[in-house]
Amino acid sequence: MSPINRRRLLAGSALAAVAAAAPRAAWGSTGALAVADGFAGVNALGQNGTTGGAGGQAVTVTTAAALADYVGRKEPYVISVSGRIQVGDEMLTVVANKTIVGVGSTAEITGGGLQLGSTTRPGNNVIIRNLRFTNAADDSISVTNSAHHVWIDHCDLSDGYDGLLDVKRNSDYVTVSWNHFHDHSKAALLGHSDTYTSDKGKLRVTYHHNFFDGTDQRHPRVRFGEPVHVYNNYYRGNSLYGVASTMDAGVVVEGNYFENVAHPILSGYDKSGPGRVVERNNVYAGSGAPETLGTVVEPRTYYSYTVDDPASVPRLVTAGAGVGRVQGAAE
Template identity: 75%
Template sequence: MTSRPSASHQSPGPARRAHARYRDRMAALAAAAATALTALPASAASPAPSAAPYGAADTPTGFASVDALGRNGTTGGAGGPTVTVTTAAELKDYAGRRGPYVIRVSGSIRLSGMITVIADKSILGVGSTAEITGGGLQLGSTTRPGNNVIIRNIRFTGASDDSVSVTNKAHHVWIDHNDFSGGYDGLLDIKRESDLVTVSWNRFHHHSKAALLGHSDTYTADVGKLRVTYHHNFFDGTDQRHPRVRFAEPVHVLNNYYRNNALYGVASTQNAGVLVEGNHFENVAHPVHVGYDKSGPGRVVERDNVYVNSGVPETAGTVVEPRTYYPYTVDDPAAVPAIVTAGAGVGKIGL
């Protein structure tokens, strides 16, 4: 079990507005993290306060928290009516309405395709049994933006296409504490000039293509967009795309748990800039690729990761520091398996 040396840093930027409440959340939840760590062997159980143990926060960290593009962070449907939906027709109706809505999904809802979610929506699963199956959610269309959307605490299974597609210039999106499995194409794709997204505390399993970032090798409109934070996700036996990145910079891959990923962990292609930091790779022969398949090489800086029965990561070039945009704390990567398995997925945040 080895850790990689740190790479050089750019100077941190001035982003400090969210730092106080971020620190308060860490302190309030530190006891829960300590309990999770007791499941580790003594050699691995180094105490480390989590950036969000169990992820039980009301607001995102990472890129979805950044004030930009006319928004102060990501608030979803806050301030709008709260409704509970139990059918596909009800979900489609409220997800497509103008204005903010907090939409609570109760029980299992079967879709026949993709439902379009437009701006200012929170779609929240009730308890531990909320499920969307057979179809998925598409954030925005070419005429109706999917900005400022939150999706939390929902099990996505058996989608006929993507489970969640963040597309068509959607920005300020938070996808948190969901469970993704068994779709047809990608479980969670972010593409077509979307920006300022946080993907946190999700479990991905029983599928090949987990998380694509960037539409294609020829879609150069994504340059300067697709700034995404992936933190505290559990990539549990999925084969590839954790994420696969094109053009984006910076992409922050922080404190995720990779286990038994057959093809690779992270791939940076088409001059993307990816920071892979504080992750735990277990039984991953190719934890990080620079370039993949027919896609040209990207850039990768990796630091403070742990590789257990795993290969050597590929690295290249330099990457803009995420601290230019937001503050964060890195969990001890040796503790990441216990922290993430205890906290990721549905039924963990009391919605």
């Protein structure tokens, strides 16, 4: 796999101590950490890529109260989550310039979720890595309220109430990479609703090397955003559909591996009007034919990338996606 596709962000000294011990699948061929890739790595809106809490104080939290405290502070922080944290039936509001990273393979947030930003406190420049999310009372992760430059990487998301990872309400410049979605229906919504037209011109998101493992739908389900870049993901046994482009969204779907997915790519879904889709170099193993429509702005307009051989995607993604591949704070 190319170093470009595997770039990772050094988000403070708490991560540096364990870089040499992390598997090659997580850190890239050189074993070194680098910057966030995809749309999260683009310089825009006054933000130079996504740096999270780099330069801020490094802290470790073991309770919901401590987690809620630090993610809501105005200063930058690198927050290491240790062990299983039971959150009440609520979304903890994460404000700007935070890195939230799990320690080892057992860090978990359960019962609640993380919401990036509020209407008065933006959730820009946030990194979430190496965390397990289970049994959220609402969304597991919600990128909302004009949050931009967000990187969600190497997480495990399952058994939520609504969406596992939603991006909506004018959010922009987001990368979702190397995550494992499973045991849930609605995986990844992009775009709030058919009537929320202010999302036009925003919702630029990259999804790469994620494992959509038996989840039913929304991988992603897109409204309005363009370009949305979906590449080198592994889709397995998704009962409703893989990717859906609706409401004149523009989605590029390339280098993915669809296995036993009857409707791998849709243009339009349910009551939502059709969106534009360009597909290329995908594998459809035991799957139906993709729907395509129109033209889409090329992701290379914004950033460089290299697509892995789609035939290798099941092996690469199952070996590298999810928690425990990227270490948190030194243990």
